[in-house]
Amino acid sequence: MGCGASTSPTPAMPDVRYDASNLATRIGSGASCDVFLGTLLPSGEQVAVKLLDKLTTNPKRRAVLAEDIEGARTEAALLKQLQDCSHIVRLVGFLEDDKKAVTVLELVSGGDLLTAMEQGYREDDVKRLFAQILVALSACHELGIAHRDIKPENILLSRPRTDARVVVVDLGFAKMRSKGLRGRFTSNLGSPMYKAPEIWDRDVRARGYDGAASDMWSAGVLLFLMLSGQFPFRCQPAMKAFKSARDYARMQRKLLRTAVLAGDVHFDEAVWADVSPAGRALVSSLLRTDVRKALRGPMLA
Template structure:
């Protein structure tokens, strides 16, 4: 009989990274810039607060499993470089995407054409097809999860945030029944809880395409209930007409075929890549879409910020807990201990599965 303990103590290792400025924050985590002490290379560290994630640790394990399977396999997918944990936090070290979010980049451009939107969707769909070929469904595709690798004009667009992704068995379809994602980008079958799979990512691509061509989402409504009802019925229009007058029929047809209620009749990612909207050369006399897109985007961002504030105030008055869906970052910052303090101790615990090689 072995004298070894069934639960050996985690291996303690010296710190390999030094963290820097905050790049972003979420409900359970904060993303910080970090540098590898030995190589001097810069990365992004997703710092996940263990206490806030109590009972949800499987989400982190799942994200690591997904990223390990697809990292370095496609130029448009964020690469997982390392992962480890300390007493208080879990760390996922990834590529450092310094080019910013998709729509912020568009709004800073001097001009923006349908061909630009098509190129962005082509890059995203190429990565989605790669994920699907490897049995992975992302489940949370939206502009906020699309980042540019560098500030250069020709920088790669990267799919990030695989926290809601799932690894699926071969061609099993009715596998996932958990409601997840961001409401405006969720497919009808997610709300119905009848089972969903890879087609939900293509639906999200349809919503993103619509958004990239006009600056607002097709199912944008005053309440979550109205939004869900619109999604279930695929109730959207290419209106107002003056916002869509410079958008081609091919682009509209692409959106329609992505926003098909029946997932079995929806385009697959590979089929979508062959659609004329993405595969044909654009006319050289395209109109600049930037003025309309930028105006609509800024107007809706202001409106939704006001709505979120009102909802937050109402929740506080009711004595309820703040909804994680609201954009209130300070509580995250307060609850997430700065890893810099732990770095100074020089002690890092090695998680089950070990450290990934550089």
């Protein structure tokens, strides 16, 4: 299950050809690109083809097109360095011209973790799956790479079973630690429910935060969700008190930020009574707001 992240210079990827005339089946869609089921030539291997259209007329996509193109290049470059880890999606190749940027990836066909969790997991199953997520994060962190968007939608399964291989995907927000600010990050990125307190805190963020530690906070939220089927923070105001969905969302975000910064983790005892003390202790260790006291480092994996 272990991963050996390569620290040697990464060789150039071999030329990749896929059947561009047969991309009819969309298997995913994001803010900046679409993912299609593709066929590798000449082997016939099925792959996932992530297509970013540089000529898009979608106004939302055009507004961030330059940033998304750079993100696609960065993702491919980082995936090249992580090829030895079987729990991070394998890069088959990256192609770019004036019209498009194409990332060709291994096809992981068992669905995402969010969908799988709808059936519920026994704690032993959670332990097995979560251990693989930690292996993937450890491989990233050993190379100074922060994923910055750990959530169940970005974790795929090789098959829809509890003995599946876990594969972490979507390194679009991922970044290599730089030399500035002592190798720390300052960007406000990530999905709100999974963002660490140091990212919510503007002052702390301006001084720079540890990307690996923030990934581990996100992993802690994910583990909480896997074990209980609930999020750790209460942030659901009464809908009838608001005139619009926008006002409701604004208040929900405010409540979430307050709860995260305070470390106000809510354990529903009726649910957590079935979770072992060790499982609960691990969640609590990951979700400590003080990074110095939290179990939020690569050593956990």
